[in-house]
Amino acid sequence: MNLKRHTLLDITDSGRDAILADLAGSAPDGPLLRERYAPVLLPEMAGARVPGVVRREEGPLRPGWIPVGFSAPLPGRDGRLRVAAFVRREDIATTTSPYELLLWPGPPPRNPCTGALAAARREARALGLCLGVWGSAASELYTGLPCTHQDSDLDLLVAPAPREALFEFLCKIADIERDFALRIDIELDLPNGYGVHLKELFGEGQTVLGKSLADVALFPRERLWTELPQEELPTSLPMTGGGHG
Template sequence: MVMNTFPPVQPHDLLWGLPVAALPTDAPAWVAEVIGLGHPVVVRRALVADDCVAVGVRGRTRDQRFALVMKRADISRCVQPEQLIDVATDSEWPVLEALRQIHPVMQKLGLPWGVAGSAGFELATGIPVLHQASDLDLILRTPHFFSRQQAAELVTALDGAICRIDLQLQTPFGAVALREWAGAARQVLLKADDGARLVSNPWHLPERGA
């Protein structure tokens, strides 16, 4: 058997290769349709076996989302959010204009960042999913502490864009919303593979019940 050589996948990565035959029996018909068309799935946070990846399938409408598990051996292609920040496109949706606007701001941070959500999906696939009111979903990889003051300054910079921008800070233990970390609440919601919890510092390993 030829093993794929992809680096470890991370939440928000887009993966190709899921066979229709591997879909669970309770999968709606639209899931088989989009997978049959060759659409990618997106990596999500969940605890699964080492040889598997937790993924989600997106359909044509916002209510069409389906969670399942994909075998790592089935991955034929992986596109990470960082690979999408400079993708050329003729689309003129506000969300993509916003991406061009904030590009210099994000680059100055000196940290890996990328495009997720609907904008990432369209940039990676060319499949039209964006519309006039789409938000821009970004990720920022922050392996080390990112202060609340830094977060507040980044929120201010991003708020000058043409559309709303939602950014998730990717810490070693999960993801936290930039706007929430920039706020005044003592604890923020950390989304981890084993669930979500309130923590005081997303860069310290949280303990259940702490």
């Protein structure tokens, strides 16, 4: 099972019960904790099977356990409840990558975030880029619940591609940000397993911060450019019209 950051996991009902029991524990406030987390973890209370999203965990991991994060589909009075937990590998029913999620038919745009996502999908398709989505927009596509709101930002993931195509996409994204008046963060999914912010990669710093499932690291910008696919050149020059005079 090849898991990376942002992968969405459908966890079995027994796995969800085990996570809830682990979070609540045996402390005196256990029943209160269970009452707090159950509306996120239990499908019958959440209104959907809220996915666990693979996340990075500081420190050593228990063998056979995957760190995941859950987000409440709808924000509450104090914001959106987020839960950090661990799931056993055998309790993972299915996995969905951010790229696979954008292959699903989405509902019509209903706010700036979902409208911007539709526009970004069109631009990526026109440039031949493989685009993924994470964050609240991904939760909305996955659960069918209105997880985004009027002020939601948009989080995207883009697969490795030639530098020129990525730059053109970043320019298109700047237009979309202006048109929909929102912020769009794009993470470039590098071949080495790390993700870097695309805007930072096209910035002026000599190094770029990369995040993986295991750690964070700084990479020289110029080195990252060499690891990207190179633009393919035609094997022969195109013929032009006319003859020799």
